[in-house]
Amino acid sequence: MLIGSNMSVIIQRSIFLLNDKTVLARFLKELKQDEKDIVIPGSAEFEMQRQEKITIPYENMNPQISDLFAKVGMLEMRFSPKVSNSQSVMDEQWKHVLFSDFTAENTFGLDIEVAPQSATSFHEYKNTSFKAIKSLEHILKVCSKDMPIFYQEWFQKRNFDLDEKSSLELIVLRLWNAILARNTEFPVRLPDIACASSVDFVLHNKKHEASITLYWDSVKRPAIISKKYVIQEADSISSEIAIFMSKKQAMSTYDPPLTGLRMKLNNETYNAQNRIIKFLPTMLHASQTHRTLHGYHIKHEILKPVGMHPDYKMSIVEDDKRSAFAPPRSSADTQCSLMLQLSVPKQIIIDKYELERLKGKLFKDFRVHNNGMNLELPEYRVKEWGGALSAVLDADYIMNRQNESFVIPLHLRYGKPLGDFQETYIPKAQVYWECSVTEDKQKEVLAKSFYNEPDRLGIDKFVKHSVFYHVRDSDRLSSNSIKVEIPTANLKDAYSNELWTSVLVALGTIYILISLVKPLS
Amino acid sequence: MSLLKPSAFTITVVSVVLRAGFLLFGLYQDSHMEVPYTDIDYYVFTDAAHFVAKGGSPYLRETYRYTPLLSWFLVPTAWEPQEVWFHFGKILFILCDLVTGILSLKILQKLHRDTRWSLLWLLNPMVITISTRGSSESLLTVMVMASLYYIIEKRYIASGLWLGLAIHLKIYPFLYIPAMVLFIDPACSIWRPITRQRLKFCAATAASFLALTYLMYAFYGNIYIDQAFLYHLRRLDHRHNFSIYNITLYFTSFTRNSALSNSSWLTLEKLAFVPQLFLSFIVTPLALCYKNADASILVGSCFIQTFIFIAFNKVITSQYFIWFLCLLPVYISGTTISPCRGAILVAGWIITQALWLWYGYRLEFQGEFGIFHYGLWTSSCFFFIWNCVMAHDLIADVRKQSMQLVQKKQK
Numbered sequence: 034m035l036i037g038s039n040m041s042v043i044i045q046r047s048i049f050l051l052n053d054k055t056v057l058a059r060f061l062k063e064l065k066q067d068e069k070d071i072v073i074p075g076s077a078e079f080e081m082q083r084q085e086k087i088t089i090p091y092e093n094m095n096p097q098i099s100d101l102f103a104k105v106g107m108l109e110m111r112f113s114p115k116v117s118n119s120q121s122v123m124d125e126q127w128k129h130v131l132f133s134d135f136t137a138e139n140t141f142g143l144d145i146e147v148a149p150q151s152a153t154s155f156h157e158y159k160n161t162s163f164k165a166i167k168s169l170e171h172i173l174k175v176c177s178k179d180m181p182i183f184y185q186e187w188f189q190k191r192n193f194d195l196d197e198k199s200s201l202e203l204i205v206l207r208l209w210n211a212i213l214a215r216n217t218e219f220p221v222r223l224p225d226i227a228c229a230s231s232v233d234f235v236l237h238n239k240k241h242e243a244s245i246t247l248y249w250d251s252v253k254r255p256a257i258i259s260k261k262y263v264i265q266e267a268d269s270i271s272s273e274i275a276i277f278m279s280k281k282q283a284m285s286t287y288d289p290p291l292t293g294l295r296m297k298l299n300n301e302t303y304n305a306q307n308r309i310i311k312f313l314p315t316m317l318h319a320s321q322t323h324r325t326l327h328g329y330h331i332k333h334e335i336l337k338p339v340g341m342h343p344d345y346k347m348s349i350v351e352d353d354k355r356s357a358f359a360p361p362r363s364s365a366d367t368q369c370s371l372m373l374q375l376s377v378p379k380q381i382i383i384d385k386y387e388l389e390r391l392k393g394k395l396f397k398d399f400r401v402h403n404n405g406m407n408l409e410l411p412e413y414r415v416k417e418w419g420g421a422l423s424a425v426l427d428a429d430y431i432m433n434r435q436n437e438s439f440v441i442p443l444h445l446r447y448g449k450p451l452g453d454f455q456e457t458y459i460p461k462a463q464v465y466w467e468c469s470v471t472e473d474k475q476k477e478v479l480a481k482s483f484y485n486e487p488d489r490l491g492i493d494k495f496v497k498h499s500v501f502y503h504v505r506d507s508d509r510l511s512s513n514s515i516k517v518e519i520p521t522a523n524l525k526d527a528y529s530n531e532l533w534t535s536v537l538v539a540l541g542t543i544y545i546l547i548s549l550v551k552p553l554s
Numbered sequence: 555m556s557l558l559k560p561s562a563f564t565i566t567v568v569s570v571v572l573r574a575g576f577l578l579f580g581l582y583q584d585s586h587m588e589v590p591y592t593d594i595d596y597y598v599f600t601d602a603a604h605f606v607a608k609g610g611s612p613y614l615r616e617t618y619r620y621t622p623l624l625s626w627f628l629v630p631t632a633w634e635p636q637e638v639w640f641h642f643g644k645i646l647f648i649l650c651d652l653v654t655g656i657l658s659l660k661i662l663q664k665l666h667r668d669t670r671w672s673l674l675w676l677l678n679p680m681v682i683t684i685s686t687r688g689s690s691e692s693l694l695t696v697m698v699m700a701s702l703y704y705i706i707e708k709r710y711i712a713s714g715l716w717l718g719l720a721i722h723l724k725i726y727p728f729l730y731i732p733a734m735v736l737f738i739d740p741a742c743s744i745w746r747p748i749t750r751q752r753l754k755f756c757a758a759t760a761a762s763f764l765a766l767t768y769l770m771y772a773f774y775g776n777i778y779i780d781q782a783f784l785y786h787l788r789r790l791d792h793r794h795n796f797s798i799y800n801i802t803l804y805f806t807s808f809t810r811n812s813a814l815s816n817s818s819w820l821t822l823e824k825l826a827f828v829p830q831l832f833l834s835f836i837v838t839p840l841a842l843c844y845k846n847a848d849a850s851i852l853v854g855s856c857f858i859q860t861f862i863f864i865a866f867n868k869v870i871t872s873q874y875f876i877w878f879l880c881l882l883p884v885y886i887s888g889t890t891i892s893p894c895r896g897a898i899l900v901a902g903w904i905i906t907q908a909l910w911l912w913y914g915y916r917l918e919f920q921g922e923f924g925i926f927h928y929g930l931w932t933s934s935c936f937f938f939i940w941n942c943v944m945a946h947d948l949i950a951d952v953r954k955q956s957m958q959l960v961q962k963k964q965k
Contacts, residue, residue, distance in 0.1 A: 338919060338921050340917070340919040340921040342919070386598070386601065386617075387594075390590075390597075408617060413808060447793060447804065450804060450805055450808050450926075518921070520921055520922065520923050521926070522927060524805060524808070524809070526805075526926075527809070528813045530931060531813045531822060534798055534799060534822060534935075535814065537935055537938060537939065538798065538799075538866070540942075541865075541866075541941075542829040542832070542833060542866075544942050544946060545833055545945050545946060546837060548946040548949045549837050549841040549842075549949055550841060553950075553954065553957055
């Protein structure tokens with residue numbers, strides 16, 4: 034474990050992962066610190082990811098908020114701004130092994146999931162969930178009248194409209210300022226927060242704490258970690274900084290040993306006498322639950338022409354001809370299933386009855402999560418945020434098809450008639466192998482992994498002793514969603530449309546009436 | 555000679571063979587081609603029937619908005635082996651479609667008209683496709699035709715029972731009540747409309763409609779009333795269809811206000827029933843059937859009423875055309891419209907539809923922008939105008955037939 038636990042202290046864990054070991058010497062040369070700051074070199078030259086996890090004890094929180102969190106027990110909030118039109122990132126960047134728990138979650142927009150642990154009835158479960166979601170939205174200043182849906186075994190609400198890149202820093206700071214009882218400075222610099230790829234907020238109810246985790250897909254500028262955050266007037270922050278790199282090529286193993294440097298930064302190590310702290314060598318196996326499947330990636334596209342019935346096509350693309358499209362198996366009795374998770378905004382309909390016809394072909398099994406499906410309703414009359422599809426795919430069916438691809442049929446609802454078209458974004462689907470772990474030793478390793486987040490509400494929540502091998506989307510860093518343009522009418526035509534419709538109906542009525550009553554010649 | 559004037563038996567055999575061929579092709583298409591042959595609604599019916607077979611409510615199947623009777627009829631589709639019984643509904647609809655044709659053939663025989671006109675239904679590829687794909691419209695047409703057949707036979711209770719059943723299945727056949735009432739005891743004055751025979755007919759209609767509706771309500775409660783009746787009153791018919799009202803309803807569904815009156819209660823959506831019912835339910839039967847005892851005029855009136863009802867409806871889809879198509883053979887057998895004029899009318903009807911379909915395709919499958927107002931709505935207007943022109947010609951035709959009959963009687 035990197036961090037010791039002290040319930041009254043906010044704990045910060047900063048992890049950097051350097052992908053390319055050939056630049057290590059230069060990297061270490063540029064790694065600097067003075068009495069105030071530590072500078073982690075970051076540039077396009079150093080392929081690097083970063084994660085900041087800040088754990089806040091309930092004691093340090095605003096009592097109203099901590100009471101709500103204690104009552105709710107399980108809550109997760111994720112936010113990723115829309116990534117599009119940025120330059121394409123080289124495939125090699127995916128060699129990293131440490132952060133696949135984050136990269137696997139193909140979040141786009143704001144996602145709040147709640148599973149109240151204190152509820153004694155479903156009614157209470159629903160009310161508490163709705164209340165918690167509303168409170169969190171209030172904190173984040175996110176206005177949305179859409180209702181949550183019952184997803185898997187808890188309530189989920191997603192908002193796909195928060196597409197401003199700057200929203201991430203606002204969300205983080207609003208959350209931080211609202212939940213903390215005292216005025217404590219957020220221990221990551223503002224320009225750094227603004228560049229983050231995603232933020233994750235999770236309650237750890239058993240430990241009476243919550244964590245905010247920021248993740249950067251790519252660090253392109255030096256990260257300055259200020260030592261002043263450690264000792265603040267209101268709260269003290271115990272910080273630990275680690276810089277890792279993989280000893281082996283990631284392609285050769287799923288859990289390579291990581292070597293690196295680490296530094297503890299707290300009010301014991303950092304004081305008036307000691308302003309410069311040494312990095313110490315360290316080594317570990319991350320043994321993360323979510324891993325990236327080697328040898329394959331997935332291509333996402335909406336087939337053209339799109340029309341009102343888009344076909345979402347996913348193609349499995351082979352990178353390495355030697356590997357089979359399957360996860361590694363530690364023993365013969367390991368059971369693996371190919372899974373698909375797709376969430377769609379309310380402009381899009383997943384027709385479960387239509388998908389039923391794909392059962393026995395593409396799907397071994399599936400479930401559509403939405404609150405009923407009134408197919409005729411336009412988007413602006415739908416109360417829920419959207420819907421989701423969870424499916425067990427038949428890998429043989431996919432791999433035996435031409436181009437190793439499959440299609441999920443979708444349908445568009447009518448959009449607001451405010452122009453010629455309305456844009457909407459579909460988060461890219463997640464495709465992964467879910468493998469049950471049968472060996473006791475491996476179970477133990479996974480359970481002990483510091484990287485495992487058992488309190489997260491996600492695809493792994495109710496699956497014990499499993500490892501997930503995600504089929505990566507090679508284009509994820511340049512886009513985490515697919516744009517769909519819905520043709521719409523234009524309200525500026527409403528007056529003339531209604532006027533001439535009325536005139537024609539009136540004239541038609543009179544014409545027919547005359548033909549019915551006029552005397553025959 | 556027999557080819558030019560086939561017997562009723564030959565017509566029936568050819569019709570059965572054709573339908574069997576379409577059904578088998580549909581099975582092949584479903585299993586071998588990307589685009590399925592089976593109608594999407596057939597899955598809705600059969601899913602609902604599966605729930606019924608398991609002792610549940612058909613309304614457990616979302617988007618099932620019909621009488622539970624339909625799902626009861628289709629319960630065998632839930633039986634095993636599924637590969638065989640799944641198609642039971644299609645066979646039932648084909649049978650109904652055949653019986654509809656046979657009933658029009660029988661009416662033609664009764665009116666001493668050329669029975670070959672029944673081929674317009676029996677050999678009509680559109681009709682055959684609709685029933686073999688699993689659309690339930692033929693269930694309704696058989697009831698309407700049975701009601702007309704019995705009223706012509708002067709068996710008013712049987713006619714009323716069939717009509718009540720048809721209204722229970724889909725509301726619109728209530729349109730035929732005034733025409734049928736006027737047909738019974740035609741000598742009656744409009745000021746003294748109540749006669750024993752008319753009462754019999756109305757009582758039978760009301761009895762079968764109310765009994766079935768009550769029975770379904772007793773079984774399934776409020777959800778039946780809500781889904782089968784109330785839903786159709788409150789639904790947002792905004793998705794594009796042939797109706798002239800369509801794009802206006804799309805705007806109103808967003809603004810909730812009329813663009814003209816700027817009020818939420820005086821919208822076109824709410825007023826659309828007025829001209830529709832005024833013309834199709836009141837004026838047409840009164841103008842055509844009052845003091846008229848001729849069965850062909852009754853059928854002609856029902857044909858025109860249905861035609862106007864659909865033309866002025868807030869929603870028009872191709873399946874609705876089946877509602878008047880079942881009456882076409884009997885109506886057309888006595889028409890005075892010249893073949894040339896008829897060809898022009900039909901061509902215009904098809905061309906205006908094709909124009910709309912072209913824009914519909916560009917929106918639905920090409921996703922083109924700017925189609926709603928200048929493409930779909932304008933072509934809906936052309937289609938509406940042409941429907942009015944057709945309605946005018948059809949009315950003139952039936953009135954001319956009626957006048958000729960009077961003159962014939964006077965001679």
